[in-house]
Amino acid sequence: MGNRSYLSINKPGERWQVLFEGNNSLAHFWLLLLQKDDVESVRSVYREIYQPENEDAEIDTDIRVGQAQAIENARGRRDYIAQVYPDLLDYYDEWLAYLKRQPSEDDTLFIDLIQLAGFYETPDEFLNRLAAFYDDVAQLRPAFERNIPETSGWDGTSGRLFAASSLFYRNFPEARMQPGNIGLVKTPGRFKAMNYAWGAVSLAMVGGLFYLFRLFPHFWQHILIALLFAPAIYISIKGFLLVERWSGRALQKRN
Incomplete structure (x- = not known):
């Protein structure tokens, strides 16, 4: 199954709707929705969940950010994409526009990365790696690969709504090769x-x-x-x- 990550939202009447997801991968566009302090805010929770006595406990590990604030944060990093990944700029803008259009019951986006911490010796090592990403952004250094898993993450909606509406998404080579995604675009x-x-x-x-x-x-x-x-x-x-x-x-x- 892999170590999953999720970007989700509470839509009116539909709680916890997954918008994008990762499988053994970190979607860096998600981090651009956050501030470094947002990552730091879950450090104690991540440490708690990885205590042997708490590994099976039901502990909320979501990183929460206001939807409007998240869009503002990401737009503030647009210059980073423009300078370091100019070929991704149109896709980045399209992805943000899609997130902005999603109706939210509580103006909140939820980012769940806890399973990815399992690839590291300690949750602190993982969170330090996330924090270092913001230093890369500030210094205009490349920090991820140009593919779906490391940028937006996979479309996680049941109807593949983003994939159906995004030509950029469908043009990624891995989108064409991903099992189950070949026939997801239904032409009207x-x-x-x-x-x-x-x-x-x-x-x-x-x-x-x-x-x-x-x-x-x-x-x-x-x-x-x-x-x-x-x-x-x-x-x-x-x-x-x-x-x-x-x-x-x-x-x-x-x-």
Whole structure:
């Protein structure tokens, strides 16, 4: 099963809804929602849970942060992403916008990292590692890899709402390879129809070029027709990408 971590929220009428989760990995975008003091605030609790007599005890180890405050904290670190991970900036902004849209019963986000402490000799060693991350941010030093587990974490919603609305998320290589995620994006009916229609147009364009090969027998005419294949393929791919982008935006507005 792995050592799990969770970013969750209490939605109206739906308590403890997991928005994002990790499996044996630390999602560093989550830490950007917090201040260093937020991490320090759970040190005594983490120590308590790892006492032999308390390992099976029901102890609340969530790091709590106000939803609005968390968004403000993360926006304050936007310059870090822009300078150190410029290729992730659009994804970071999209992820924050998604978090901001989530309805909260108590204006609170909950971050549960306690299981990840099990990879370290002591919970203090783990929390010191988290605290050091903020020093990396202040010094504009790279601190994590460019992948889903180490940035946003995996979409933990039952309907894979973020994955369905985020083209950035779906374009990560691991999102395409993750078992159970291959078919999680359901294209709305009208956009599926557009995909089929554009597929027909693309086939017609390519088929038409092959027909011209037969219609015009001269070598120099074949050269001219061959030159049209590259733009035809480009237009075809561009069309499919536009349909996917429109589909993602529609789902994002709905979610």
